Amino acid sequence: MSADSIKMEGSVCPVPLQHEQKIVVGHGSGGRMTARLIAQRFLPAFDNEALAKGDDAGVVELAEAGRIAVSTDAHIVVPLFFPGGDIGSLAVCGTVNDLAMVGAQPRWLTASFILEEGLAMTSLEAVIASMQAAAREAGVTIIAGDTKVAEHGKVDGMFISTAGVGWVPPGRCISGAGAQPGDVVLLSGTLGDHGIAVLAARGDLEFEVELESDIAPLNSMVEAILAAASGVHVLRDPTRGGLATTLNEIAFQSGVTIRLKENELPLRPAVSAACEMLGFDPLYVANEGKLTAIVAPEDAEQALAAMQHSPYGSDACVIGQVEEGPAQVVMETVIGGTRIVDVLAGEMLPRIC
């Protein structure tokens, strides 16, 4: 054991520096080992005043009265690391995006970790670094956290639950219930990249796929869309369940028919090929850096341009429209027919997020 100690700004007791290789049950005890884990691994990365104070909750200032948005996600993805991201970037972006989809500006995040005894410390460090990078890009700070450790075999590697708080500027009214007949349906890019990339990283495929997850924080794209267009009625990110499930939720919340055109749906050749070989429909495969926007027809062009000029929206396109009719999603197929696109039934690609 090293005899050094780090002095944390008032936040925890001085703790001897140690270079532990693996997570042990004592790291979740709430005592000295937990304090050391926090002081050595979390605080330097998530560096901010509210967290460093070391109190039971992070306290932050809201300059204005008004609406706040609050959201949470649990993340259990397998494997922890995959091309284009890892459970850490997924956890931060997932919550950032959920806040952005109600028109909120994400501000503060919390992160609670459930670690498996025996987890390599290097894995935890890599995840923490990735969370911090994603948080920095999204402009959010991680102001509270918690760490628990379960015995080897009682948890699968590492689970992370994030929650987030965002500020909803006055006048914004974005909800799944807002779609109106005549509205245009936009999609910010290709479908299914995340789901297929994670599946490939598991080694479950019989063939090679060159593909990265699309994990990305979408809050800057949302701000760009809202600055460019006043008639933005719905924003939603098609994660678990895919675009099909997301659009069905909107159709039911708004009481409208959503009509898609199959030949407008953007797909990477790798995703298209993988889905064909596996018998998957890319409409049901998860995305983690895409959004669908439903906007008034007179605003569609500006909203689309704003998406296309955003870092993660270069492939944005119009994929359909909203019509009066029963609450459902229909698709004009490539061969000229029309079919109903249902909600995902049963399971598909478990442990994808």
Next chain:
Amino acid sequence: MSADSIKMEGSVCPVPLQHEQKIVVGHGSGGRMTARLIAQRFLPAFDNEALAKGDDAGVVELAEAGRIAVSTDAHIVVPLFFPGGDIGSLAVCGTVNDLAMVGAQPRWLTASFILEEGLAMTSLEAVIASMQAAAREAGVTIIAGDTKVAEHGKVDGMFISTAGVGWVPPGRCISGAGAQPGDVVLLSGTLGDHGIAVLAARGDLEFEVELESDIAPLNSMVEAILAAASGVHVLRDPTRGGLATTLNEIAFQSGVTIRLKENELPLRPAVSAACEMLGFDPLYVANEGKLTAIVAPEDAEQALAAMQHSPYGSDACVIGQVEEGPAQVVMETVIGGTRIVDVLAGEMLPRIC
């Protein structure tokens, strides 16, 4: 399968009523089975407008600008149910109490569930009911949630992460860094009830213990203390790591010595006996419904009276005082000596919260 369907207020697609006995992987798919789980189990219990809207984040109104507190906890307690509570009441009270300990009035909670495939639906229902009862008592609403399912054996029953947002009224300045020489240290009741009750429920003890966990929301006690006394410097709930670890954190944050009197520490006979037989020190055993308050000497009497008149504070008492000196906790023992009370080292009673 039943052909009935429930119509949820716009929040999710209509879903056929089903009476599933166990959680399956499809309940975490994000599709129809997830929607059904939410519609049938979560929404009726956590009934509130923000959640029922079914958007990606709950949106709520803050009437005033100012400070908010944000906190999170992961809960992995074994067993899920024990005398005096369960993982659900633990999850709600844990986060409510963390918010209250910085002087915040808890308002909104989020809950993310990681469920094991095969979990009995009755267990989930019991936990949800218990969360709602605790939330109602604490006056908080659960406005956002998430549900994931991991395959049988990849998670141990059920984990719940909660996060919370509270409002900090102007003028309140409560932090672990606030203890001052001369302050009086109060404790709201008996030590170690939660830890020993959970341990007994695991069947790990060779003897019978008649004991309930002390799980309780402490926010109304905090309000009563703050209404009665202006000089409240520190509030903290001694959970994992016990009172010893909590007071050490405060001693280091504030740069003071905290002196305890062993014969003032309130202990139930059952806890005292169990600790003696197991070789545990009750100072390190977790509590889930107790707080320590460090207050200016002129406010000690009022603060103590307020605690004693609160529903969970009838055994409240003075346990020590704050002195100038090195950042440490010392205890005058029953036999007249003085010993240093250190932070919990290593592990003790894992999976207690």
